[in-house]
Amino acid sequence: GQQVKQSSPSLTVQEGGISILNCDYENDMFDYFAWYKKYPDNSPTLLISVRSNVDKREDGRLTVFLNKSGKHFSLHITASQPEDTAVYLCAAGNYGNEKITFGAGTKLTIKP
Amino acid sequence: DMKVTQMPRYLIKRMGENVLLECGQDMSHETMYWYRQDPGLGLQLIYISYDVDSNSEGDIPKGYRVSRKKREHFSLILDSAKTNQTSVYFCASSWDRGTEVFFGKGTRLTVV
Numbered sequence: 001g002q003q004v005k006q007s008s009p010s011l012t013v014q015e016g017g018i019s020i021l022n023c024d025y026e027n028d029m030f031d032y033f034a035w036y037k038k039y040p041d042n043s044p045t046l047l048i049s050v051r052s053n054v055d056k057r058e059d060g061r062l063t064v065f066l067n068k069s070g071k072h073f074s075l076h077i078t079a080s081q082p083e084d085t086a087v088y089l090c091a092a093g094n095y096g097n098e099k100i101t102f103g104a105g106t107k108l109t110i111k112p
Numbered sequence: 113d114m115k116v117t118q119m120p121r122y123l124i125k126r127m128g129e130n131v132l133l134e135c136g137q138d139m140s141h142e143t144m145y146w147y148r149q150d151p152g153l154g155l156q157l158i159y160i161s162y163d164v165d166s167n168s169e170g171d172i173p174k175g176y177r178v179s180r181k182k183r184e185h186f187s188l189i190l191d192s193a194k195t196n197q198t199s200v201y202f203c204a205s206s207w208d209r210g211t212e213v214f215f216g217k218g219t220r221l222t223v224v
Contacts, residue, residue, distance in 0.1 A: 009152070032210045043202060043215035044155070089154065093210035099145070099170075100206070100213050104154030 003027050004092050006103035015112050019077040023090030023103050026071065030092040033066055035075045038087040038105070047088075048075070051095075080110045114139050118203050118216035125223050131190035133219050135203030143206045144186040145170075145213065146178060148199040155202065161186055162209075193223045 005024045013019045034049035050057045055066045063076045087107050093100040116137045125131050142163050147155040157170030159178040167178050179187045203216040
């Protein structure tokens with residue numbers, strides 16, 4: 001079964017709003033959680049990642065929230081801009097042991 | 113300059129032909145991957161390689177094989193291509209399992 005799930009295949013947010021992308025995982029051993037961004041006809045690139053020893057990490061307009069008891073993590077993008085329009089892939093793994101597993105992706109569209 | 117290079121970027125093959133997709137990385141990463149991406153399915157892992165001649169099946173290995181004779185090169189081979197192998201194939205690498213994955217730009221393969 002899918003070890004990493006993104007339940008929303010798409011999301012539309014008004015420019016300037018907050019985009020919230022969600023990801024659920026099954027493996028208790030995962031200790032590395034990441035979000036990748038993918039533009040059409042391009043390769044995924046790492047946006048932000050966290051280890052399991054923190055429950056929140058901020059980087060500019062991006063914040064990752066980690067809820068280990070709920071096996072859930074999310075990406076919040078504040079002041080969303082049209083250039084944030086892309087597919088966002090969540091990923092999880094276990095450092096040194098488990099390969100990274102990717103979710104199916106959420107297509108985020110920012111409307112001007 | 114850290115990068116993963118894939119060749120070719122676009123490829124059209126007839127059903128039954130053999131296909132060779134090449135990948136190189138200049139980061140001395142031990143771990144390399146081959147994924148395919150199909151609409152609605154996200155990134156599916158075909159094979160993972162932990163080092164030279166140390167390869168393991170991923171989630172969808174059927175119809176594919178791989179070769180890794182040098183740490184910096186990882187090839188994906190389709191013996192007798194099928195139309196359902198039409199997809200975008202991504203090569204990737206990371207310095208260890210459960211760490212940031214760097215992707216190549218992808219190869220769009222069409223089997224007719």
